Amino acid sequence: MGELRESLADMATCGLPSALEVMGERWSFLLLRAAFNGLKHFEEFSTELGIARNILSNRLARLVEHGVMTRQPCSDDRRKVEYCLTPKGVDLLPAMLALRQWGERHNQNVNTQLVLVDARDGLPVAPVTIRAADGRDLTWHDLAWKRREDLGKAGVECCEKADLL
Amino acid sequence: MGELRESLADMATCGLPSALEVMGERWSFLLLRAAFNGLKHFEEFSTELGIARNILSNRLARLVEHGVMTRQPCSDDRRKVEYCLTPKGVDLLPAMLALRQWGERHNQNVNTQLVLVDARDGLPVAPVTIRAADGRDLTWHDLAWKRREDLGKAGVECCEKADLL
DNA sequence: GACATAGGTAGCGTTTCGCAACCAGTATTA
DNA sequence: TAATACTGGTTGCGAAACGCTACCTATGTC
Numbered sequence: 058m059g060e061l062r063e064s065l066a067d068m069a070t071c072g073l074p075s076a077l078e079v080m081g082e083r084w085s086f087l088l089l090r091a092a093f094n095g096l097k098h099f100e101e102f103s104t105e106l107g108i109a110r111n112i113l114s115n116r117l118a119r120l121v122e123h124g125v126m127t128r129q130p131c132s133d134d135r136r137k138v139e140y141c142l143t144p145k146g147v148d149l150l151p152a153m154l155a156l157r158q159w160g161e162r163h164n165q166n167v168n169t170q171l172v173l174v175d176a177r178d179g180l181p182v183a184p185v186t187i188r189a190a191d192g193r194d195l196t197w198h199d200l201a202w203k204r205r206e207d208l209g210k211a212g213v214e215c216c217e218k219a220d221l222l
Numbered sequence: 223m224g225e226l227r228e229s230l231a232d233m234a235t236c237g238l239p240s241a242l243e244v245m246g247e248r249w250s251f252l253l254l255r256a257a258f259n260g261l262k263h264f265e266e267f268s269t270e271l272g273i274a275r276n277i278l279s280n281r282l283a284r285l286v287e288h289g290v291m292t293r294q295p296c297s298d299d300r301r302k303v304e305y306c307l308t309p310k311g312v313d314l315l316p317a318m319l320a321l322r323q324w325g326e327r328h329n330q331n332v333n334t335q336l337v338l339v340d341a342r343d344g345l346p347v348a349p350v351t352i353r354a355a356d357g358r359d360l361t362w363h364d365l366a367w368k369r370r371e372d373l374g375k376a377g378v379e380c381c382e383k384a385d386l387l
Numbered sequence: 388g389a390c391a392t393a394g395g396t397a398g399c400g401t402t403t404c405g406c407a408a409c410c411a412g413t414a415t416t417a
Numbered sequence: 418t419a420a421t422a423c424t425g426g427t428t429g430c431g432a433a434a435c436g437c438t439a440c441c442t443a444t445g446t447c
Contacts, residue, residue, distance in 0.1 A: 063259050063336055072325030072332050073255055073318070080321070083246060083404080090238055093362070094228050099425050109405045114426060124328070136413045136424040145328050147362050151350045152324055153238070155317035156245070160237025163289070163310050167237050171228055172373060175354040176366040181373070181380045183353045185316045189340040190348055192357070197258070197312050201341040208337060211345060248435080264394050274436045279395055301393040301444045389447085396441070403434070408427105415422070 063202060079123045080149070084108050084116050089146065089153060092126065097139045125149070155185035228367060244288040245314070249273050249281050251321070254307075254314060257291065262304045290314070320350035355380045 063071070080086060087106055096102055103113055117140055120126040125146040131137040154173070161167050162184075172181050187195045228236070245251060252271055261267055268278055282305055285291040290311040296302040319338070326332050327349075337346050352360045373380075 071255075071336075072322040072327075072329065072334075073251060074325070075329040075332055076321045076325030077248075077251055081248060081251070083242075086238060086242055086246070090236075100423085103425095109407095110425085111406095111427070112404060115403095134414070134424085138425065148327065149324055150362055151352050152317060152320035154352055155320045155350065156241045157237040159314055159317055160239070160241030162237075162313065164237065164240035167240055169237075170370055171236075171367045172370050174366055174368045174373075175358075175360060176364055178354070179366075179368060179374070180355040180376060181368075182360060182365070183355055183357070183380075185320065185350060185352065187316050187319055187350060188348045189343070190345040192348070193340075195340060195347060197315055199341055200347070201339055201344075202336045203339045203344060203346075205335055205337050208339075208346070209344070265392085268394095274438095275394085276396070276437095277435060280434095299393085299445070303394065390445105391447095392445075393443085394441105395443105396439105398439085399437090401434105401436080403432105405432080406430090408429085410427075411425090413422100413424080415420100417418100417420075 076152075079120070079125060080152075082116065082119075084112060085120065086153060086156070088113075088116055088120065089125070089142075089149060090157075092140065092142050092146070093150065093153070097141060098137055099140075102140075120146070151185055154182075158184055241317075244285070244290060245317075247281065247284075249277065250285065251318060253278075253281055253285065254290070254311065254318060255322075257305065257307050257311070258315065258318070262306060263302055264305075267305075285311070316350055319347075323349055 080089070084106070088102060088108075091102055091106060096105060099113065099117070102108065102117070103110055106113075108116075117126065117128070121128045121140075124143055126140050127143055129139050129141075131139055161169055174181050187200070189195055189199075245254070249271070253267060253273075256267055256271060261270060264278065264282070267273065267282070268275055271278075273281075282291065282293070286293045286305075289308055291305050292308055294304050294306075296304055326334055339346050352365070354360055354364075
């Protein structure tokens with residue numbers, strides 16, 4: 058990846074800082090994981106995660122503000138509020154799983170009793186990897202930066218397909 | 223993913239908290255990205271990222287402590303110190319790219335001038351996704367939790383292959 | 388020897404975080 | 418209908434993390 062280095066300006070405006078603005082705070086990922094596990098209510102998050110109530114309130118509001126979750130009062134019990142993942146929030150699952158898999162690969166004292174499997178055949182999901190357009194796994198040394206205007210026709214088509222996901 | 227929910231204990235000890243212990247602080251991911259872009263020296267990180275020097279010192283020390291980077295004085299100029307990614311650090315690339323791609327997909331004001339491509343054919347890399355053992359892309363609703371002891375022979379073989387990466 | 392450079396440390400004020408107490412609106416119970 | 422409990426917050430306060438600036442030490446250069 059050494060041929061074309063990202064410039065200072067490119068690094069400052071790439072997608073990573075904007076993602077970290079939403080997910081870079083201490084509890085954001087753990088809240089998200091709880092939401093993926095079906096938690097929906099303030100008390101559930103509070104008791105299961107042990108997060109301070111004011112911080113929880115603040116984080117949930119920020120996730121809603123950034124379009125990662127929705128907040129809607131329950132119709133059947135109007136004391137309750139339901140926090141649900143938006144498509145934008147669900148779309149964070151690959152990033153979260155990649156981080157989790159990394160923690161399981163490299164850190165001791167990690168409980169791996171539960172394995173994430175494909176519901177269809179019950180087989181464990183594959184490790185999250187970086188792939189080329191044709192599906193080959195790529196390592197760091199296979200990667201390079203390229204200016205968008207230098208992509209050419211085939212490259213532009215790749216991007217358009219990707220944006221549809 | 224609703225059939226088997228992670229318990230409180232499982233959530234507390236899964237790989238995500240241990241990953242966040244290393245990467246959950248404000249500058250960790252941005253430092254890592256800078257390292258992927260070839261930055262190696264204290265001054266480079268300091269001037270390009272605009273991070274406070276004491277925080278930078280602290281973060282680098284923590285990344286070294288957790289085995290994500292190495293710290294070695296330069297032999298040719300002993301004022302300088304080289305910070306390099308370890309294999310454990312390089313292994314964070316899929317997680318970082320997934321996060322970055324998410325930011326690019328969902329946030330405005332993101333500069334996408336530079337595209338990450340496969341150096342071999344110059345085509346953009348694919349979006350990071352979750353895949354089944356046979357390579358199919360999986361969505362949230364295709365996923366389930368399973369106890370490791372219930373995996374069966376084929377499932378165990380999948381895990382063993384995965385751990386070799 | 389004078390000066391510049393690289394890496395890092397030490398104050399000091401600001402922001403974030405955690406803990407506990409309190410509060411308002413809604414359901415439940417007597 | 419009055420008392421109580423539950424849910425989702427907010428407020429105050431102390432502790433920790435963070436950012437800015439200045440300073441320090443070791444090494445290289447002139």
